[in-house]
Amino acid sequence: MALTAVQRRARRYxxxxxxxxxIAAAQEIRRHDPDGPITIVSDEQTFGYSRAMLPLYIAGKKTKRDTVFAPRAFYTSERIRLVRGETAVSVDARAQQVQLAGGRRLPYDRLLVATGSSxxxxxVPGKGLPGIFPLxxxxxxxxxxxxxGSCRGPVVIVGGGLVGVKSVEALAGKKKVIHLAISSDRILSQMLDRTASGFFLRAFEQRGVRVHFHADVTxxxxxxxxxxxxxxxGTRVGCxxxxxGKGVTPNVGFLDGTGLAMNQGVRVDAHMATNLPGVFAAGDVAEPADVLQQRNTPSAIWPSAAEGGRIAGLNMAGVPATFSGALRMNAVEIFGVRVVSAGVWEGGEPLTSIVPEKPLYRKLIHADGRLDGFLLLGDVRCAGVLTSLVKNRxxxxxxxxxxxxxxGFSYRPRLYALGGSIRAREWGGMGN
Ligand SMILES: Cc1cc2nc3c(=O)[nH]c(=O)nc-3n(C[C@H](O)[C@H](O)[C@H](O)COP(=O)(O)OP(=O)(O)OC[C@H]3O[C@@H](n4cnc5c(N)ncnc54)[C@H](O)[C@@H]3O)c2cc1C
Known part of the structure; x- marks a missing residue:
C-alpha cells in the first residue's frame, strides 16, 4: 500500500x-519510505557486527573490522541516525515516546523493539570472581x-550450545587445556542427535578437549x-x-509497565506487530509463532532475527508482509565440518552413517506426507531447499x-511446489 505524502511526513521510526x-528492519523501512526519519538506539558503542564471529575474533582469525556488517557508511547512505552508547529505560506507549537513560525522550510513530537477548x-558461589566471562x-x-594474554592455566567453558562450542574452537588452537562442561548428554543438544554429537566429541577429544557431560557448575x-x-x-578443575554460554534471556526489563503482551519475550503476530498500536518486535527479544509447534516461542537465531526484522520493517513502512513463522533451526561449522538441522531431527533412521575420514551424515524426519525436519552433517548443500520444504509444509x-x-536437488523441485508454496526468494540457502 503506497503511503500518502502526509503519512510519510508524519511517520517517525x-x-x-x-x-x-x-538493521534489517531499518533497511526495509528506508527502501519503502524514503523520507521518514529513522533513529536506531543502541547501548553498545559499535556499528552493526556479527556476534557469531566473536569467537573468531578471540581466536585472532578475524579482526574487529571483519565482524562489522553495517559500517558507518551504511548509516550515512541509508540516512539513519544511530544513537550509540544510550540505553532505552522505558517506553510510554500512550505518549508514543521512548525514554533514554541520559534523559532524552524520543517520540515515535512506529517503534521496533529489537533489543535481543543477554x-x-x-x-553459584564465586560467580563474581574476575576471570569469569559471558560471551x-x-x-x-x-x-x-x-x-x-595473562592466563596461563586451563580454561573451563560452561555450556555445550553454540557459544560454548565456538569458544572451544576458538581456544583449541591456543595450546590451552580446555574443559567443556555440559548439562545434558550431548554437544549442541539443541541441534544434534547422539550420533552427530558423538562425531564432534571425537573431534574435540582429538584436540585434547576434556568434555564433561551431565555436569553443571556448583x-x-x-x-x-x-x-x-x-x-x-564431583570434578574440581583448576582454571x-x-x-x-548457558543460553539467553530476552532483554525486556525496560518494557515493564508498558502493557506489552509477553511470555519470556515480546509476543508478536505474523506481521511482527505487538498488542500495542505502532509497536513491533523482532529478533531474539520477540516470540513469533513456531511453524511446527503452532505456538509463540522465542527463536534466538540469526536467520529468524534477519527475516523477522525485515518483515517488521515492511509493516512499519505500511507495506503488508507476513512472517512465514519461526522454525527451530541451526547451522554451524566446527573444525571445518558443517552441520545444519531444522524442525524435528530426533528419532528416525539415518540415511548414511558417519565415516571419520569423510564425515557425511543425513537424516530426514518425514511424517504424514511432509518433511518435519532434517539433520545434515558434512554436506549441507541441500539445507536451504529442505528448510523451505519444512517451513512451507x-x-x-x-x-x-x-x-x-x-x-543434490540439482533441479528446482517444481513437483513439490503445490499451490506455489515454495517461494523463489527462499532458495538462497540458510542466510546465516
Ligand atoms: C558467540 C555467539 C555465537 C553465535 N552463533 C550463532 C550461529 O552460529 N548461528 C545463529 O543462527 N546464531 C548465532 N548466534 C545468535 C545470534 O547472534 C543472535 O540470534 C542474533 O544476534 C540476534 O539478533 P538481534 O538483532 O535479535 O539482537 P542482538 O544481536 O542480541 O542485539 C540486540 C542489541 O540491542 C541492544 N540493547 C539491548 N537492550 C537495550 C536497551 N534497553 N537500549 C538500547 N539498546 C539495547 C544490545 O546491547 C544489542 O546491541 C550467536 C550468538 C553468539 C553470542
Missing part, C-alpha cells in the same frame, strides 16, 4: 537495538582476549580471581578463565525426497 533484526548468568557482546570478546573458587571450578559430577513423499537429496 525508532528502532531499539542495533543488530541484525534492527547471556544467562550462573547463580555475547564485542566488549565481552575484548575482555576475554585481554584476559587470555561453585567457582578463588580468592581475588578465578582459580578453579567445581562441577556437579583461570571461564566462559559461560510442502507435500512430498519420503522416497522422492531421498532420491532428490542424493541428486
Amino acid at each position: 525508532v528502532v531499539l537495538g542495533n543488530s541484525v533484526a534492527g 547471556s544467562r548468568t550462573l547463580d 555475547r557482546k564485542m566488549a565481552d570478546a575484548e575482555a576475554i582476549k585481554r584476559h587470555l 561453585a567457582f573458587h578463588g580468592r581475588d580471581r578465578l582459580e578453579g571450578v567445581s562441577l556437579s559430577d 583461570d578463565l571461564a566462559i559461560i 510442502t507435500e512430498v513423499s519420503a522416497a522422492a525426497l531421498v532420491k532428490d537429496l542424493d541428486r
Whole structure:
C-alpha cells in the first residue's frame, strides 16, 4: 500500500537495538519510505557486527573490522541516525515516546523493539570472581582476549550450545587445556542427535578437549580471581578463565509497565506487530509463532532475527508482509565440518552413517506426507531447499525426497511446489 505524502511526513521510526533484526528492519523501512526519519538506539558503542564471529575474533582469525556488517557508511547512505552508547529505560506507549537513560525522550510513530537477548548468568558461589566471562557482546570478546594474554592455566567453558562450542574452537588452537562442561548428554543438544554429537566429541577429544557431560557448575573458587571450578559430577578443575554460554534471556526489563503482551519475550503476530498500536518486535527479544509447534516461542537465531526484522520493517513502512513463522533451526561449522538441522531431527533412521575420514551424515524426519525436519552433517548443500520444504509444509513423499537429496536437488523441485508454496526468494540457502 503506497503511503500518502502526509503519512510519510508524519511517520517517525525508532528502532531499539542495533543488530541484525534492527538493521534489517531499518533497511526495509528506508527502501519503502524514503523520507521518514529513522533513529536506531543502541547501548553498545559499535556499528552493526556479527556476534557469531566473536569467537573468531578471540581466536585472532578475524579482526574487529571483519565482524562489522553495517559500517558507518551504511548509516550515512541509508540516512539513519544511530544513537550509540544510550540505553532505552522505558517506553510510554500512550505518549508514543521512548525514554533514554541520559534523559532524552524520543517520540515515535512506529517503534521496533529489537533489543535481543543477554547471556544467562550462573547463580553459584564465586560467580563474581574476575576471570569469569559471558560471551555475547564485542566488549565481552575484548575482555576475554585481554584476559587470555595473562592466563596461563586451563580454561573451563560452561555450556555445550553454540557459544560454548565456538569458544572451544576458538581456544583449541591456543595450546590451552580446555574443559567443556555440559548439562545434558550431548554437544549442541539443541541441534544434534547422539550420533552427530558423538562425531564432534571425537573431534574435540582429538584436540585434547576434556568434555564433561551431565555436569553443571556448583561453585567457582578463588580468592581475588578465578582459580578453579567445581562441577556437579564431583570434578574440581583448576582454571583461570571461564566462559559461560548457558543460553539467553530476552532483554525486556525496560518494557515493564508498558502493557506489552509477553511470555519470556515480546509476543508478536505474523506481521511482527505487538498488542500495542505502532509497536513491533523482532529478533531474539520477540516470540513469533513456531511453524511446527503452532505456538509463540522465542527463536534466538540469526536467520529468524534477519527475516523477522525485515518483515517488521515492511509493516512499519505500511507495506503488508507476513512472517512465514519461526522454525527451530541451526547451522554451524566446527573444525571445518558443517552441520545444519531444522524442525524435528530426533528419532528416525539415518540415511548414511558417519565415516571419520569423510564425515557425511543425513537424516530426514518425514511424517504424514511432509518433511518435519532434517539433520545434515558434512554436506549441507541441500539445507536451504529442505528448510523451505519444512517451513512451507510442502507435500512430498519420503522416497522422492531421498532420491532428490542424493541428486543434490540439482533441479528446482517444481513437483513439490503445490499451490506455489515454495517461494523463489527462499532458495538462497540458510542466510546465516
Ligand atoms: C558467540 C555467539 C555465537 C553465535 N552463533 C550463532 C550461529 O552460529 N548461528 C545463529 O543462527 N546464531 C548465532 N548466534 C545468535 C545470534 O547472534 C543472535 O540470534 C542474533 O544476534 C540476534 O539478533 P538481534 O538483532 O535479535 O539482537 P542482538 O544481536 O542480541 O542485539 C540486540 C542489541 O540491542 C541492544 N540493547 C539491548 N537492550 C537495550 C536497551 N534497553 N537500549 C538500547 N539498546 C539495547 C544490545 O546491547 C544489542 O546491541 C550467536 C550468538 C553468539 C553470542
